[in-house]
Amino acid sequence: MITFQGVSVVHPNGVTALRDLDLKIEKGDFLFIVGPTGSGKSTILKLIYREEVCTAGRIIVAGKEITGMARRQIPYLRRGVGVVFQDFKLLPQRTAWDNVAFALHVIGVGKAEVKRQVAKVLDNVGLLHKADALPTELSAGEQQRICIARAVVNNPVILVADEPTGNLDPDTSWDIVQLLSRINVKGTTVVMATHDRHIVDRMRKRVVALQDGRLVRDEDKGAYVCEL
Template sequence: MVKFINVSKRYPNGVLALTNINLTIEKGEFVFLVGSSGAGKSTIVKLLLKEIDPTEGEIIVGEYKLTQLPKREIPYYRRKIGIVFQDFRLLPNKTVYENVEFAMQITGAPAKIIRRQVPYVLSLVGLAHKAKCYPHELSGGEQQRVALARAIVNKPSLLVADEPTGNLDPDTSWEIMKLLEDINKRGTTVLVATHAKEIVDSMRKRVVAIDCGRIVKDQPKGVYSYESSDNQVLLQRRV
């Protein structure tokens, strides 16, 4: 489903964000991507969205070889990926229904399919009764549910969630993670970049830890904890 093959990324300012990343995510997996700020998680997300290109290596998502993807095909590729951000990114002047509807309209989906699919996904995330509300009338958790509905309405094979609980209280965070788990059980591959240690430790999914641009742990049914380079330095000093 997703393959990073010897991927490195150096930004124009000289910062080396990723070094020789090799990662495979199979279809239907649920994977947590963890690490401290600046470890390289956001760079991996941007590479998956084709917002940036690797300096070296190859990235494959489904049938797409991203390093060889022409610019004209990028919009079509992105339509097959669901993305959820920490800050929701809803359209403020559109209702809940219209926010989700818009995601289908830009793909050229027939009106008949839209009228069937939008209510279905709103019901799936528990927001059928909020269809006519605007984002400012919703709680943070409800806004994130709308963002989830928008991300899955086109039935993506891959859902990428970048710190989806970062702006939410603990109880609401658990609700969002349960929704992501339910979406995964329906067959969607899910990658969640997060700092939410308690959630990661409790859910016991596959955990890939990034530190200083390198994979330092890849563990099935894993936990958040890993030994960062900072900890290694401290241990060396104590010895």
């Protein structure tokens, strides 16, 4: 589903974010990316939805090489990749419903279809009863659920989550990861960058560890720190 071949990223200020990364993520994988701040976790995620571009190497997403992708092609790549943020990035003046519907409106989905899809996805994240609430009227966990709903309402093949539990208490974090896990079970490939040792250890999924932009560990059913 996602392939990185010898990918390096050097920022214009000279900082190297990734060094010669090789990584293959299969369809239906649930993958944790762990590592200290600045190790390149977010960079990997941003490369997948082409928020950043690599300075060397090749990246293939959903069968398409995106390395030299034309600017006008990027929106179509992003329709296949849902993104979940640590700070949710919800529009404060729009209701939960409108925040989710917005993602469909702007890619040109018709009204009836928007209504059907939004109701379904809000039900899936357990917040249909809060559809009319503004983000400020929701708890942090609920806001993250809305953010996830917005990311998956378009049925993307890949879901990318950048420290989605970074602002949440342990119980809520666990609920959110369970929600991501349910989305993964339905066939969506999930890539999640995290600092949350508790969650990684409890989930026992594939773990990719980074240090200074280098891949230092790639383990199936791994833990937050190396157990060998």
